[in-house]
Amino acid sequence: MSKSSRRVDTFASHYIFLLIFFFHSGQLAGMDVVSPELNSLLPDEIMDTEAIEDISDSQAHGTNTQSKTTNETTVPMETDTSSNVSSAENTLVAPTSKDSSPSSSSAGNQITISVSSTTSSLPILKQSLATSTTSTKTTNSVSGTTVSTGGLKLSGPFTISAANHQIILNKVATAQASEASKSSATCHQVIKQEGQKLLVTAIGKSGSPIVLQLPNSKAPVGQTSADPKIQTPQFKVVTIGGRPELKPLVGCTTNQMTALQTQQLKAVQIAKKTPTSSAPIKFIITKTVNSKGASPQSQVVAGKFVPYLRYLLFYILCIIHLIFIYIYIYIGRVLTQTSSVLPTKTITLTEPIGTSLQSIPGKKIAISPLKTPSKVTVVSVASPTSSAPPKTVTLPVNLALGQQILAVQQSTSASPVKVVSSQATAQNIKPVQSVAVGGVSGSHFKTIIPLATQPNVQQIQVPGSRFHYVRLVTATTASSTVQPSGPSTNSVQTAKPMMVSTGAVRMSVPIVPAQSVKQVAPKPLTTAVQGVSTSQTQQRLIMPATPLPQIQPNFTNLPPGTVLAPAPGGGNVGYAVVPAQYVTQLQQSPFVTLANNSSFSASSGVQTQARLPVNGVSTTESTSRPRKPCNCTKSQCLKLYCDCFANGEFCNNCNCNNCFNNLEHETERLKAIKTCLDRNPEAFKPKIGKGKEGESDRRHSKGCNCKRSGCLKNYCECYEAKIMCSSICKCIGCKNFEESPERKTLMHLADAAEVRVQQQTAAKTKLSSQISDLLMRTTPVIPTGGGRLPYTFVTKEVLEATCECLLERAKCSEQTLQPQAEAERMILEEFGHCLMSIINSAGKAKVDCASINC
DNA sequence: GAGTTTGAAACT
């Protein structure tokens, strides 16, 4: 688990602990968990409206008599974790007070409590006003009306059975419930209860859930459990536990949930770690919202839990709100820090028509907000007007990132779009699970915007690889609606994979069709946009925008920080590698460029341009050296005459005229790139490459053709690259070889000049530091007053005077024939007087200086 | 800074 996840767990555990503590306190004090006033104040949206209505109805009916009997009898129980848990088949049914033979197979109200092996994590369930705090002792089978297991309380007829490391309390509504639970207190028997169920589940130390099940009594008696037709269509699950994933409550409960129910499940999950248990504990409160099969009896029973559930849900909601606030504060801080560099992006999303999503009005669906407050991922899905059925796309997001998804959906499709968010979140640890992409069909391209990092930085989920941050360079005018627009009409492009290799990381970026890209891009796109950046260094290699076959191999040689930019004009051009340092240009362009966020941040304000590594030589030297601006006048900087263009860079701060080497003329530029590559496929490859075996490590790939310069001037590319001419050079009168005296002389001169420059620089630096040090020593500044320190007043004259005073005192002592000890004392006293005089003088001078300054 | 030189790139 990532740090962020752990942090969230800690964050959530804090509140959960308080919550549980409060519950315990209230229970032990014999108070109602939720007062009527508080209960009335609870917002209705906390709980499902239907469920509340059902419960209210059940309470109004009051047909269930079990609530009366709950207070009458309390069956002390004690959970024997060592024996009962181990016995998988032991079904212990305790006799209830009045209901003689409760049966789990009865269709009446049942409370099924599955207790894990340990009681350390027992939840407190107060079904009614029962206040018994007796510790329970689990026998083989216990039935009763009130059960207290550690902190757990149950009131009303019930049966308790332990099976499979679980203690099952089957609340028996009617006397019909009888032997069946005795005979088989396994989960299946519990499952047999039909109708609505209220499941309060906590996972104990062993991880087994504690299930409080309130089934509806409408189910016929003796009905088998596996009937899915009577299953409640909806559940509301509140899970509190250390492990984010939603584990099956009980085997029987899980079996009851069909796939449809799973989709309709609303889950709020709170990570928690019990202070008393090393293992994470999960409380799962499941409330059915099925209003069809509600029986009066079960409704009454469920109504008893309404205060508790309301209370619990209210606090959980509060916790969620707190976490959201925390997230937003954190994001706000991050955005504030990055807002100066990058503009924030406005993402407007509309709710899909006919969607079956949660009724969150904000058009944003917070998925598992409790997981990580550090990062929030917003997935913007701009759905086109295509009639393609929406497709639920699952994003295997890296868990370590601990991000969250604010899934926002824009879909004009009539088909409902499902966000399998909470469910997936509950089932998996991954905080970011799935995103529904409305209207997207067949797209494997997912875009996630981690707001915590940079507003425009997005992540591309590359299959088989880790997250790759990319960045959406949006248009200057943020559109409120995510509508793919642009002059480009070539929306269909063949997907072609690109291999980007940066060191040990090799990444395959599938180029999806432009149409799909448009859907994920929240900004108007003129064409398909792909950007991949895997490092923070800048790039310098320009790759052709056309889908030339010879281009793709070059991607393997892409330097880190390479950015792929789209062709603005469309046509047959696809992607081009643009310098990462031209983010500002990209930001203002209508194109979308994806790049490494760090590279963007690092290069946003830097005008220096990096060069490709030359034959493995580190680029740090060349990177630090700013590229010289070009002065092209006739080539429009679209030919290899231009160094910028040849180096795969945009012209920046150049002196060129009529420059086309920019994004404004990207079409022409791409055409020029294509032309150059047609002429020479290796035109943009570095000219200085590795030599043959035994030769120098670096040599010119083509060799020079010098005739007059003797290859000893910078006209010669070999000499300019500080390499010697090789056999492939066609130079005439070459003097750029190893034994060349001219070359040696030149090199010596050059070295001497360089050394001289370095020495001068070092000397200047040293001198400067010495001067400043001397100044600091001679005139130290008092930080507060700005005057001189007292010791600076101990000048030579002062020292001489002090010494004279001390000598005079010594002479006096000698003349008076004082003993040596007395003489020394007198001298020391005199020295003290001198020091005091110096200090007083310094103070006076300081005051005077201050007065003068005033 | 203007002019010249030079050689790579571009063109034929």
Next chain:
DNA sequence: CAGTTTCAAACTC
């Protein structure tokens, strides 16, 4: 592939 032209950097004054 060779010759020519174009071009911009390097160089000189």
